[in-house]
Amino acid sequence: MENPQRNSPLVRDLTRAFSHFNRHNVFLKKNLKETLTFFREIRQNHSNACSSTPAALDTGQLSCISLPRHEEDYLQNVVGSAPYILILGQDCSARYQLLNCLLGERLLPLGSEVGGACGPEGGACRRRKLCFTHGRQTRLSLALPGQYELVHQLAAHCGRWDTVPCEDLEIQECEDPAQRLAELEVTLHHALLQEVKIMVLPCRGVQPVEEALEDCKRGILPIILYAVSKDALSAEQVSDLQKVRETLPFPVCFVRAPSGPSEPGALHRQLLSLELIGAAAGSCACGAPAQTQSILGESLERLQRVLGPFTRQLLQSQQVEAATLLNAVHCRYLDLFINQAFDMQRDLQITPRRLEYTREKEGELFSSLMAIANRIESNREICLTSVCVCSDIIMSSNGEPVSSKDIKMCISQIQDLIVVQLNQAVANKLTSSVDYLRESFILNAAYNVEVTFHSGSSVTRLFWEQIKQIIHRITWVNPPSVSAEWKRKVAQDAIESLSAAKLAKSICSQFRTRLNSSHEAFAASLRQLEEGHTGRLERTEDLWLRVRKDHAPRLARLSLESRSLRDILLHGKPKMGRELGRGQYGVVYLCDSWGGRHPCALKSVVPPDDKHWNDLALEFHYTRSLPKHNRLVNLHGSVIDHSYSGGSSIAVLLIMERLHRDLYTGLKAGLSLKERLQIALDVVEGIRFLHSQGLLHRDIKLKNVLLDRQNRAKITDLGFCKPEAMISGSIVGTPIHMAPELFTGKYDNSVDVYAFGILFWYLCSGSVKLPEAFEKCSSKDQLWTNVKKGSRPERLPTFDEECWQLMEACWNRDPSQRPLLGIVQPSLQSIMDRLCNNSDQKSGNLEDSN
Known part of the structure; x- marks a missing residue:
């Protein structure tokens, strides 16, 4: 019974849509299960904290973390619902035509093969409800809905058949009540049926539509198709459609399957007047698909152009809404943990x-x-x-x-x-x-x-x-x-x-x-x-440690997974272009466009262990939570690639704004004095904004400052960026730019001021050459030792006095003596005004050293 039409474009399109839905549903279900487990553990671990910890810390909030009941019920319903294609119609002939079109083969009899025609209201029809499922072998059986298979001799059991025998489709007069209620289950080895079940409902004379849909109320996500063979719907059919809408509040795809000549546009006008279909809808400004509306496909030949997008949008909208809700829950409680950490610190x-x-x-x-x-x-x-x-x-x-x-x-x-x-x-x-x-x-x-x-x-x-x-x-x-x-x-x-x-x-x-x-x-x-x-x-310190080391990182990882699922549902997997650069923790690729934004840069990170997973997840949360700022590189979204390196590892793809080059490359190519001082101002502005949001960058360096084509700077790579209350004392950063107190594990946002002082030295020198004090160090350990002893970059002859004083102040050994960035910024502006307003006369005060 193999048929080339089984691999038709419509079958491939629908199979791919349902396959994506089922695969994403596995991840969504897993994320929800882990979220509920995490919340339950938090409640159990902190159930006694409410009575022992003062209200000032409000640790009672930790013992009350949970999904609201209505949100949990909704999410459980989405992840627990299996997709179904429900086929309704004006008569059996139209429904059977639509079914054969979906499966790409003539499985059900048509025309004179069907036997007696359905009456105006289906009163003369005795054909059963049909259910098509996947199996390795083709077989037919009678089964009570949702219960068990009946022992019954069918005509299909007596020999080969190309189409389902008409005798097996019809309810026989002599059958007992149980067999009259039974549905005919058709098992096929078909690609589409591997992903979704198909149900063909009977005429209303055999079973009222509300009874036929009773088993479809729970645990399924229906794709409702209505086959139309005439130019207009009768009053009874309109009434049935209203009952369908009340029972299953989902859109309907009407499909023309005419049995004879038809009047163009008549059916469309009736459906519009009855508000059974609506105008076409696109996507909202945030990228989420608009609510799927009922539509009309004018012919079976062009069904793919209508049914494919209709199915994808309906499946996508369900999962996007669930993933968005789950991610909002993650972010809400993650922010609670971070705020609790601030209060406890x-x-x-x-x-x-x-x-x-x-x-x-x-x-x-x-x-x-x-x-x-x-x-x-x-x-x-x-x-x-x-x-x-x-x-x-x-x-x-x-x-x-x-x-x-x-x-x-x-x-x-x-x-x-x-x-x-x-x-x-x-x-x-x-x-x-x-x-x-x-x-x-x-x-x-x-x-x-x-x-x-x-x-x-x-x-x-x-x-x-x-x-x-x-x-x-x-x-x-x-x-x-x-x-x-x-x-x-x-x-x-x-x-x-x-x-x-x-x-x-x-x-x-x-x-x-x-x-x-x-x-x-x-x-x-x-x-x-x-x-x-x-x-x-x-007790507070113990709880603070658990929040920083366990609670927040675990929830951040769940948040990254739910947000990444939403992003891939909306925009798909980004396509990697050529490699742009490599860092300690990832590779950056070119990405032409993603999610309507172009050009983009794609940072691929393969976390080797849970610690790196957690750090990456927290970085993503902090970065995504930041308001957009002109001096920070925008993060567009994330996708978790489970097929990275042929499926041997899992990669996190961070899609971000692409700029022209980094500061290291810019200095090598040569930048004017005015451009370098403007870059310094841009970097200070970016760091000040991070500090105003309670974040420390901890890795300000040449490679983490990107330049646009006008050589304006933006800070990137917030991999070490954390709120001060979430810092665990780990030693992070790039050795040359690391303040001495970083080695003690006790520090504040003044470490970014120190790092800026080193960066400003490079900007003033106009070169990427290492300072002599650092170049002499043969190892990282020796460099750290010298920095802790007070070793700093040397003053170059071309340095302006005010610039040198600002550098020295920024890298002061005592963090409390370093200037606030609110003081550094106007000082830089004053230097720029003084040195650049009359650059022809005064640029000699600060020449390039290379």
Whole structure:
């Protein structure tokens, strides 16, 4: 039964489309499974962290990482759905014509061979549902949908056949109910059936369309074809199509399979008016395919031109949407890990410093308050001033004398006011001194040093006794008029009768007692706080290590895989051109165009182990997450090539913007002074942007600066680029450009300033020749040793003084003494303005040395 038409363009096109879908679905399913496993492990590992780690670190987020239920259900449905071609139609003849066209051979009978014609609504038709699957041998059988095969003698079992016997297609009158519901399963060794199953639905008189589609609701991705043999659809057929749309919300490809003359355009107009087909749709601006719409193919002869793109777009849109969603989940939680790493690093650095700062400031406060206690004698004036202020508290409205009861009330209020004023005067001094400690977020205990004079204190008793004696000495023949002068005189006489030494001694004694008590309580609280923080910081450091070493790299790799799958679905695999260059970790090729961008450069990297895989994945995430910037080379996308080197290894293909040449080549060819200074400005601008995004480049060098045709620079190769919080202390970079502290594993973004200083030396020299100090080194280890000892490039005679000073500042041994790039940039601009505005007169200050 071999037929050359089995290898028709339509069969090849459909086979290729379904093969790509199934192959990509394997990777998508694997990625989703590994993602769910990773999330489950994270939740299990950090389920106890919520109760033991303070909310400031928010580690509870790590124990709650998961896919939202609706997203997981959607992704599981996509990766678990098998593709099916569902063939519906106006009658059996049209459906059978379409099936034969798809398989490229006359497998089902047509015309008079079919037997009785279908009625207007299919009422006279008794033909079964058909299911075509792949097998090594051709055979027919009856089977209940989704259950088991029935033992039944078929006409096809009795001898050879070219087309399926009509008797086997029809339901016999004598068959029992189970056999009447059975579908005819046709097994063929066919290329298309290796990738997809085909189901031909029966007429509505045999089985209503909603019942026929019941088994298609779950676990399949349908390509719905509707064969049309007439110029118009009947009302019943339109109703059936509405039910199909409700059951399976997928587009439909209508195919004309006319049995006689037809009116051109009539069917198209009806389908448009019923909104069963739509206008053609392209791709959106982001490159993702637009939603697939129902279409009409006007003839079977040209079916490939319609059905091929329709099938590819439908299959592609499903997987692109799933891969995009999965990648968004990866990026969301990867950013969470990176932000957590920043928070944990900040906590590890800042908390010990704040504790030490608090201890120092409390010591200073304690000393200053003790000094106040030694000058407390001045509080006698405070007492007198306080009493003067109270003169308007008790006054008769008309100034008339008051009774003895009023005088006693006056004395009591004078007493209360003096105590309040004394306490407030001292407390105000203390409060102004300890406010910054009270505001410190790290303190859990108040620093209580307020002085309170109780009624039983010796100073208070002595003070009131003096007031009583003064008042008792007054002759009470006529009660005095309680005036301001009287109250002032009573209070002044009482205070003057006190011993200033006794008053100061008593106040100082109480003050020191309270101060020592508060100092000891504070020290105890701080010790307790330090003990608690010590244990917490150990747990934080352990979690920080796991985030940097395990969690983020694993998730970054999953993110790279999901993004690469999306890119290859949208744009296909890029074609490698000639080799442009080689680096330590990959080969760069020319790529004419990819994803609508041209020309491109293609960096092929074969990670030798998991560490390199993880580093590459993190590089891709950081680079792709960066906003576009004129001083950074754009990364267009990535593709994972599983067939690299004949399938012996897996390569990651990074597709990026292609520029004219690198700075090393540019310097060898010769660049003017103005061009070199502009390149320096461009590089500083690019590094500043990376730092503003929290990233360190760590490998600024001549080969990693690319030039366009106008010799404007862009930074490339972010292979060592990482956020400071994600740096694990590894020694990376190019030896000549590496700052000394890189060898210790503890460094910050000032290493990029150092590297720029070395790069600026080359720019000022106008040559790629090594500095003498580095050229003399016979090995990398000797070079590193000399750099750590302070070896730096020499000053060339042609160097401008300001340029040399800038270089020296940038490669300063002390990272804290290196200038900020925000200072370097205007300095460079000033140098450029000075040296290049009148280049004819001043270019001699900086000539090429080669």
